[in-house]
Amino acid sequence: MPKFSDRIQNLPASPIRKLVPFADAAKARGTHVYHLNIGQPDIETPPRFFEAITEADVKVLAYSHSAGIESLRDGIADYYTRLGHPISANDVLVTTGASEALNFVLTAVLNPGDEIIVPEPFYANYISFSMGNDGVVVPVTSTIEDDFALPDIEALEAKITPRTRAILICNPGNPTGVLYPKEALEKLQAICKKHDLFLIADEVYREFAYGGHTHHSTLGLVGLEENVIVIDSISKRFSACGARIGCIVSRNQEFMGLVLKMAQARLSPPTLGQLGAAAIYDMPPSYYEGVVAEYTKRRDILTAALGEIEGVVCPQVNGAFYAMVRLPVANADDFCQWMLEEFEHEGATVMMAPGSGFYATPGQGQNEVRIAYVLQQDELAAAMRCLKAGLEAYAKTH
Incomplete structure (x- = not known):
């Protein structure tokens, strides 16, 4: 065999x-x-998602632009701008779910044997996508006694080697439910700046913050614009897991040009899912x-x-x-x-x-x-x- x-x-x-x-x-x-x-x-799922698909004047279900349809990329850019993180459609690449986004990102930043530091416990697919790109996940353990807070920055820095390319976080956290405060992100900012590492942030649960706590995006880290890569998705925010629409957001245009090559190789994200997603990115605050x-x-x-x-x-x-x-x-x-x-x-x-x-x-x-x-x-x-x-x-x- x-x-x-x-x-x-x-x-x-x-x-x-x-x-x-x-x-x-x-x-x-x-x-x-x-x-x-x-x-x-x-x-x-917001009804207008389905209404947009039903009302679309589509005679042929064709490929979309590899980076995503223009109206969706504009909608995502407007969404981030309303959050206080002004970006343009050129900073957005639409993907087939956050899973493809993460895979694209790791393909772009990892050579075989390169390392990515991740606070554990973490979303299990981080291992699968890293291994699929011949990368090595280097865990830094957080504990339930500390409510899975970000490990000490000294513990993170001790894991850095010449093969380290990035730190990957999920905020708010899957599987822990932890929400990193601004101070924790600033510590990551300092270490990524010092060692010239990418900071990859899975922020698909951004709106899910409780008890008066506020989510702080890595896109707000001033001076780290070239290092920050955000993974996002409509799956959780809009209860639309089956649409398979995610995105990569980064102000690093060289990086965005490289991931576009992978997007072109897979042709396009799901067209119907994009049409629905474009209609719901302007949901009012009352929805959230x-x-x-x-x-x-x-x-x-x-x-x-x-x-x-x-x-x-x-x-x-x-x-x-x-x-x-x-x-x-x-x-x-x-x-x-x-x-x-x-x-x-x-x-x-x-x-x-x-x-x-x-x-x-x-x-x-x-x-x-x-x-x-x-x-x-x-x-x-x-x-x-x-x-x-x-x-x-x-x-x-x-």
Whole structure:
């Protein structure tokens, strides 16, 4: 049989999706599964997204410009300008989701063996895309005791080698829910300036900031314009994951010209998704206020319920819609699979993402899970009761 590449064989399985067969089997048995494993928002996509597609005068579904249709790039530029970060359409390249954006960026900045420093736990696909580009993820561990705050700048700087090309952050954080304050970004600014590194910021959860906290974009770091690269998407902000529309934003025009070559090679982003996206980038502030209010209530339900379960540690959650939670179990991978294979409470069980898959350091996250609070409030409360019952039952036999 022909051999496969070492690269593909060494890629880790997704911690978010690897338990899907067990969830499918549970459903086949008639068990309801509360999906807390994946960041799929259930809030309605803005209707004007679909209206724009329906009303489009399209006779042939053709390729778009490789950088994205003009109206969408203009809309994205206007959106950032309203946020206080003036950019032009030339600073925007539309991609097939944030995933393609990240892959393009890493292809542009990494040579084989180059390193990218990432605070862990982090979004698991950072490893996959780095390995796919023959790069090396260098983790710097943050801890649940510190609410997954940015690690000390000395710890980050100690990881820098001649092969380091970039620091990658997710702010607000997936999987942690951490929201980096302005002071943390300024520390990253100093280290990237000192060592001439790219600062790659995944900001797809920008609007999801709670409790009076404010998101500060890396685009606001004065003097670092040539180093900052932002990854963005409509998936979470507008509850439009299936549209597969993301973007790269950078004021570094040499970099933007290089990623355009990759965009040309893949021809164009999805045309229909772009038409819909172009119609919703001017949503009024009330839209975001309503979404944030809903997720704030869900966060409060989650953290209050977890606080009542013996042995569970939940950090402060100020952003995104995730919590990285420590459970009173030795192995969260086994527990999550057991919940799907052997447990049900009132006809239901809970699916979560085991925490170890969000770390690059061996042995980290063994007793942690990522919980995505993307269910309606009553369902989320029921899921927490189910989790509590599951932990009690698991403790009796393990």
